[in-house]
Amino acid sequence: MIYAIERAVSGVRGRWRRNVLVIVAVALSAASFVLMLALSLGSSDAVLRSLGDGETSRVQLALPSTAWQAKENTLLHELLSADGVFGGGTLTSSDATGVTVVLTSAARSSPLNTAVAVATNEGLQSRDIDWIEGHDFPSATVLRADPRQIVLGARVARDLGVSARPGDNQVSVNGSNASVVGIISETGDSALLTAAAVVPPELIPLLTSDLPARVIDLTVRAEMSSWVVSQAPTAVWPQEPAAVSATAPADPRQLRDRLEAETQGLITAVTWVMVGVSVFVIANTMQIAIGERRREIGVSRAFGISPMSIGFQFFLEASILGLVGSLAGALLGALIASATTMILGWDLVLPLAVVIVPGAGLILGGVGGLVPAWIASRVRPLELLRAP
């Protein structure tokens, strides 16, 4: 047994040039597997992050137009005290309002038709709005006294040539003066409002007689979203819950799981192909090695080394090739995955399954060596010694 192990190790070292090629082939397969796995998990993790942190979800409530007269803290008081509801406020997008206004400024006298979104400070905060300059709306008291305070998306501010600085922040909204208190960035969630004029709820009745539904954005714990959807209508609008429509996007974690399942199906298919190629390469190399070492096998057999020992020697040689190749591949794959995810700004996610790659390589190498080993053990010593 010990001598068979020594012969196997010697066989791997003795033909290192060809064996290095086999090891490289196996290593590339193993590295591809690890890399694909890491990139798949990293990408779905990144998708999850882009949809939120996976722990929170958003629920949108569309209240009837009469809800504009209600104070926001009155509407949300009961809901915000519920466990798992982190915050929220009015954020009715320009698509939802369907309201447009005509804007002009000192720098631009020609009218600019602009869609109107309605938001409270809480609503803007729930979307992590970034500000280029200025700030969010003044307090409710100030707004009740003078509701003509607006926030502009970056593109609208640029078109009007205004800023949020005093003296340069005056615009005309449908012919009435208003002050620009802040300008919203064009990146991230803020991009949703880049082409809109955002007004406080106090101003919308002055802009249109056909009031739209009031949309409230809530940030809730992901697993609570279904509960919030079912309970929110009664909590925010008890007088007519049926008039409230509540919706929640798909749970990002479910999306990630589906994405991972689909990607891993592909990875599994590709892995099987690579496993087949690796086993074939090892089997082919061992077959050639046995052909070249017929004399060595013949002499060994003539001096009494058993067929089983000869078979074990070549089985072991193939297993060593599989083990070394897969170990190198796993490390290489992890290294490349680490560099790639670092460049892409993803987290490196490697499942525990990666540690079984070398073990799998050992077994697959052995499988690749089985047939050549069996053939080597079956040949009569005389035939081997007669070979040229």
Next chain:
Amino acid sequence: MSRRVVVQPDDGPMLSVRGLQRTFPNGVTALEDATFELREGESLALMGPSGAGKSTLLSLIGLLDSATGGEFHLFGGDIRGMSASMQSALRRTSIGFVFQAFHLVPHMTARQNVEVGLRARGAFRAAARRAADKALMRVGLDHRRDALPTTLSGGEQQRVAIARALAVRPRLLLCDEPTGNLDTKSSAAILALLTTERDPLSSLIIVTHDANVASSCSRVITVTDGRTDEATR
């Protein structure tokens, strides 16, 4: 450790073949009828023209090939029906070979080639190395122990092959034309090694065309057209 082969010694011959035949799958009969016996310590020369079946007979006796007919007893045991593993064990424990073509493993040094039989018997590396060095010293090649076969002359290669065979102290030493590829001087040296360095109790069978080699053996059997015939001396 090496597996022990249970072949009980008795008072009979070490080797006994009767009507031994070998017909190859292509229908060619290389050995028609080999009948003779060999006792412990005897030396036997197998002579005859090329293609007569000498090497085939030697391969059968060395359990490198299987007979297709006849009786064959070795060390008191019947070889017919013996498994390949048992035959391997018998070769490992009791038989040594010296081939005409040397059959040294090209990527192994002289020492490693000699170690093959010893390691096959279960010797650990250090013990095998010591025994191999001793065997190489006996054939006068201790200074070339780290040389690869390709760097050795024909005579040196054959001496390594003899060291490999003798190192395991076989009960039966089989030599297939050990001087066939050598010049006269080297042949004489090889012959001297086989007669002087062999264990006195071990038996020797040499296939040879050389009358000088045959004359050094206690018996001579002629093989003609696959049949053996012992010459009286």
